[in-house]
Amino acid sequence: VSRRGWIYVFGGIAALVVVGLAVGLTLGLSGGKKSTMSHAGYARLWTSTSVGSQQAAVLKRWPKPYNVYHDGFSNQCYEWSDYPAYLYNLCFKKGILITKSLA
Amino acid sequence: LVFVVAALLVAATTVALASASRTASHKASATPAEGANAYLPTGVKPAVNDWLWPGGDESSTGFSQLKQINSSNVGGLKVAWNASYNLPTDTASPQSQPICCPLGNMYLTIRTGVVAINPADGSIVWKYQGPAFNTIRSATSQVVGARSQVFSPKWNYIYSGQQDGSVVALNAKTGAPVWTVQVSGTGTYGSATGAESEPFTQFYDDGGDGIVLSCPNGGESPFRGHVDAYDAKTGQLVWRSWNTPDPTQLPYILTWSNPAEAATGGAATWSIPAVDPQLGLVYYGTGNLYPWTGRQPGDDLWGNAIMAVDWKTGALRWYWQEVKHDIWDLDSPNPPNRMNVPIGGKMVPVVAEGGKDGYLYVRNAKTGGVVPNFGFKTIPTYDPTGKGTALNGLSANQVIPTGAAGCIFPDDWTAAGLSACGFPTDLLKQQYGGANNVNVQPDGSLVNVANGIPIVGTPFGAAHTRDAYFIFGGGAGGGVMGYPRKAYNPITHNLYICYQGQSTGHSNSGNSTNTLTLGPSFSNTPTTPQAGYVAVNMTNNTVAWRQNFDATLYGNCYSGSMTTAGNLAMTGTVGPLSAALLNTGKFPNGTASLNLDGYFLIFDATTGKILFQWQIPVPAGATGNSTNFGGPAITYMFKGKQYIAIYHGLPAGSPNRDQLTVFSL
Numbered sequence: 001v002s003r004r005g006w007i008y009v010f011g012g013i014a015a016l017v018v019v020g021l022a023v024g025l026t027l028g029l030s031g032g033k034k035s036t037m038s039h040a041g042y043a044r045l046w047t048s049t050s051v052g053s054q055q056a057a058v059l060k061r062w063p064k065p066y067n068v069y070h071d072g073f074s075n076q077c078y079e080w081s082d083y084p085a086y087l088y089n090l091c092f093k094k095g096i097l098i099t100k101s102l103a
Numbered sequence: 104l105v106f107v108v109a110a111l112l113v114a115a116t117t118v119a120l121a122s123a124s125r126t127a128s129h130k131a132s133a134t135p136a137e138g139a140n141a142y143l144p145t146g147v148k149p150a151v152n153d154w155l156w157p158g159g160d161e162s163s164t165g166f167s168q169l170k171q172i173n174s175s176n177v178g179g180l181k182v183a184w185n186a187s188y189n190l191p192t193d194t195a196s197p198q199s200q201p202i203c204c205p206l207g208n209m210y211l212t213i214r215t216g217v218v219a220i221n222p223a224d225g226s227i228v229w230k231y232q233g234p235a236f237n238t239i240r241s242a243t244s245q246v247v248g249a250r251s252q253v254f255s256p257k258w259n260y261i262y263s264g265q266q267d268g269s270v271v272a273l274n275a276k277t278g279a280p281v282w283t284v285q286v287s288g289t290g291t292y293g294s295a296t297g298a299e300s301e302p303f304t305q306f307y308d309d310g311g312d313g314i315v316l317s318c319p320n321g322g323e324s325p326f327r328g329h330v331d332a333y334d335a336k337t338g339q340l341v342w343r344s345w346n347t348p349d350p351t352q353l354p355y356i357l358t359w360s361n362p363a364e365a366a367t368g369g370a371a372t373w374s375i376p377a378v379d380p381q382l383g384l385v386y387y388g389t390g391n392l393y394p395w396t397g398r399q400p401g402d403d404l405w406g407n408a409i410m411a412v413d414w415k416t417g418a419l420r421w422y423w424q425e426v427k428h429d430i431w432d433l434d435s436p437n438p439p440n441r442m443n444v445p446i447g448g449k450m451v452p453v454v455a456e457g458g459k460d461g462y463l464y465v466r467n468a469k470t471g472g473v474v475p476n477f478g479f480k481t482i483p484t485y486d487p488t489g490k491g492t493a494l495n496g497l498s499a500n501q502v503i504p505t506g507a508a509g510c511i512f513p514d515d516w517t518a519a520g521l522s523a524c525g526f527p528t529d530l531l532k533q534q535y536g537g538a539n540n541v542n543v544q545p546d547g548s549l550v551n552v553a554n555g556i557p558i559v560g561t562p563f564g565a566a567h568t569r570d571a572y573f574i575f576g577g578g579a580g581g582g583v584m585g586y587p588r589k590a591y592n593p594i595t596h597n598l599y600i601c602y603q604g605q606s607t608g609h610s611n612s613g614n615s616t617n618t619l620t621l622g623p624s625f626s627n628t629p630t631t632p633q634a635g636y637v638a639v640n641m642t643n644n645t646v647a648w649r650q651n652f653d654a655t656l657y658g659n660c661y662s663g664s665m666t667t668a669g670n671l672a673m674t675g676t677v678g679p680l681s682a683a684l685l686n687t688g689k690f691p692n693g694t695a696s697l698n699l700d701g702y703f704l705i706f707d708a709t710t711g712k713i714l715f716q717w718q719i720p721v722p723a724g725a726t727g728n729s730t731n732f733g734g735p736a737i738t739y740m741f742k743g744k745q746y747i748a749i750y751h752g753l754p755a756g757s758p759n760r761d762q763l764t765v766f767s768l
Contacts, residue, residue: 051350066285067340069340069341069342069343070342070416071342071343071344071345071417072342072343072344072345072412072413072416072417072418072419073345073348073349073351073352073418074416074418075349077343079340081285081288082288083285084267084268084285084288084289085288085289086288087285087287087288089327091349093349093351098349098350098351099327099349099350099366100366101326101327101345101366101367102288102325102326102327102367103286103287103288103319103326103327103329103343
């Protein structure tokens with residue numbers, strides 16, 4: 001690889017790192033507020049998700065969550081932000097969806 | 104290969120940054136309590152020179168150890184400075200309070216953001232503009248702005264709720280945002296006519312990164328109330344404690360005849376929590392249930408309750424439900440105070456929460472059990488016809504406190520009942536006599552002149568029957584003890600409570616089953632509310648002293664309380680409610696409005712004597728409307744001088760509708 005080639009390589013890497021920094025900071029500082037799913041898409045997912053469903057099957061249909069946490073009942077919960085309108089929450093116990101809640 | 108390496112670098116950088124900003128460790132820490140601080144749980148720092156928490160300290164006692172300003176010199180208090188920071192279009196009196204003076208600044212949450220202020224003169228150090236109010240809520244305005252901001256000394260961050268339902272962490276030196284988290288969805292208030300306040304913020308040091316507590320307000324829509332704990336450094340959600348049970352939570356879910364209702368049961372949290380690092384608990388009150396009426400029978404846990412949850416996990420430790428199966432909006436927005444009180448020769452850990460129903464609920468902070476001298480009694484839920492409770496699925500009875508804790512406001516409107524609490528025996532006549540369509544009978548009872556049906560007063564409203572009744576401490580305006588805090592003084596052992604006379608009326612025509620008219624819609628709204636300021640001795644549950652407010656001078660009381668080691672207790676008032684005063688020429692553009700300029704009052708904490716009063720000046724061009732105190736005072740020491748600060752409203756027509764007034768000697 002020529003000297004100019006290396007300059008291109010390292011320049012490209014530097015540019016990608018800058019992009020990575022920007023993306024990382026955006027995600028980290030915004031709390032993942034931005035979502036690519038439409039309001040209608042979230043609404044369809046919400047209404048079609050039923051209590052009693054298996055966790056793996058449910059999560060397969062939903063996008064990456066905004067928050068993953070344990071609630072005060074030790075349930076495994078996931079939250080999706082349809083900013084600014086809704087915070088959708090699904091909580092599972094032993095792999096079964098037990099509550100759907102708007103936070 | 105080069106591009107693969109580059110892509111991996113990008114991915115690694117992205118993941119590292121995103122995760123680094125959300126990683127936390129949480130280890131407990133505690134320091135031994137000193138004798139002078141025995142009123143506080145071990146590990147809580149008292150408010151001395153600074154006022155760093157909304158309630159002065161993590162336990163929200165509302166007490167400052169400062170005494171440069173004291174009962175012997177407070178009469179010489181003068182306005183050091185005042186300034187406005189908000190928008191001219193702001194329509195409601197602010198209910199927030201500043202904190203002071205981390206990094207040498209005062210910080211104040213205003214409706215549109217946060218401002219850092221020079222504590223000596225009120226000049227702006229920096230101002231942060233938050234997101235705009237979002238009308239996707241279907242509401243046109245907020246009820247109030249945020250009520251609190253709080254500081255983390257470890258990170259030098261300021262945390263504040265925002266108009267879009269999020270919480271922001273700001274660099275306290277510069278005002279630059281560090282992280283934001285969405286605490287509530289703005290669409291969850293879609294059916295409300297007015298959106299609620301911005302999420303509160305409370306901070307505690309858990310020995311790790313620290314925790315910021317927050318939650319949505321409201322509860323007038325099918326959402327599920329909760330309290331959240333966020334990592335103070337990163338904003339990561341550490342735990343969430345739901346305020347209604349899920350279907351697996353036995354036996355609590357059995358209090359819902361229809362468990363599905365619990366998942367959308369409301370029970371928001373309005374109150375700023377108190378924290379106890381010694382017991383590892385967080386205390387807060389829960390709000391009204393959704394919908395207000397029409398739910399299936401049952402007590403509906405944990406609506407209208409004091410909650411004590413584990414500060415590491417949010418797991419429930421104990422609860423005390425103040426109002427079962429609430430249909431009156433008699434919820435628990437008042438911030439709990441957590442303090443140790445000398446009772447029977449021992450320091451007893453207690454939590455005190457004031458209900459909108461007018462009762463002071465005092466429970467053992469460790470167990471939730473009964474505190475010596477603070478008894479309770481069971482009364483039937485009021486039902487004048489005997490049909491109402493069954494008709495609406497109400498609990499047959501309620502449990503209310505006895506002693507002074509049951510006498511903050513009248514609940515038994517018979518002459519004997521009023522006398523037992525030290526109120527005038529003709530109070531009902533004073534309150535309603537001659538007003539609108541009320542007739543006072545020779546025996547002192549009241550009837551509605553429109554139909555001759557008796558009008559009765561009750562602490563817990565009847566189900567919707569054809570009889571007329573009114574409830575004191577109703578949903579309108581925050582109830583008897585609303586959102587601003589009470590304050591406990593460990594020297595006098597008194598809890599100081601600003602309370603308002605607020606009735607919710609229900610006419611005996613027009614109301615049908617399962618409908619509820621909130622607000623003072625009843626035509627018999629009193630013109631002379633029985634508001635005031637009361638000191639409750641927490642050792643023996645007696646009224647130490649009480650100042651009944653003259654409705655034509657001080658009016659209602661709705662700004663909470665603050666107390667100091669200088670033997671002072673203080674509050675602010677809503678202002679005179681006498682229409683006659685409007686015609687005195689005092690108000691340039693006198694209108695029919697009944698909320699005029701309020702007073703800031705400072706009392707001798709021991710005797711109740713008013714030692715200082717200051718009335719909000721009415722600016723030129725103002726119309727004399729909505730000038731009052733809606734938030735509690737704070738105090739701080741800055742460069743060797745003690746100041747007292749309180750944030751309040753200004754009348755319509757003023758250049759700005761908010762003002763921070765700061766006093767010093």
